[in-house]
Amino acid sequence: MLVAFTLLLGFQLAGEVIVGLTGWPLPGPVLGMLFLVAFLTVRGAVPDALDKLSAALLQHLLLLFVPAGVGVIVYAALLAREWFAVLVALFVSTIATIAVTGLVAQALLKRQARNTLVSPLPEGEG
Incomplete structure (x- = not known):
């Protein structure tokens, strides 16, 4: 799971860096998510570790709404x-x-x- 979490954070970081350098009016995490979708499309499948991590994150999705609340x-x-x-x-x-x-x-x-x-x-x- 650590590798998958690093992968997710890496894509988010890439999005943040590109938005910071270019000044695009787009949130960095959204650009990172687009990079992740492109990566998974090219790869053709979701890695098992990423599948397990996403399932675990979805189980605790309610906690992610606490800052918004x-x-x-x-x-x-x-x-x-x-x-x-x-x-x-x-x-x-x-x-x-x-x-x-x-x-x-x-x-x-x-x-x-x-x-x-x-x-x-x-x-x-x-």
């Missing part, structure tokens, strides 16, 4: 003043996420249908 408490007064803007931003981003997810799913299904060879029905079944 603390942030909400710390900025409660600001959220109380700007509640309408936050509500609009949440609504718009949720609708956009659903729309983009649907469009990507449709595109992937069409691509899969194009790439899948449909075997002809046996005689008498058509």
Whole structure:
């Protein structure tokens, strides 16, 4: 698991360094995640150690939301003043996420249908 954890942190570090050097308006961890996806795509499979580590991290995912919860408490007064803007931003981003997810799913299904060879029905079944 230590190797897999080092791999994850390495990709995050690479993302942070590249964003720091280029000034791209993108969070470093997001760029690191894109690097990880590219690595796994090229490799063709998820290493066993990374699979085990990700399962362990997902079991404790709730702990990763504690800092966000603390942030909400710390900025409660600001959220109380700007509640309408936050509500609009949440609504718009949720609708956009659903729309983009649907469009990507449709595109992937069409691509899969194009790439899948449909075997002809046996005689008498058509």
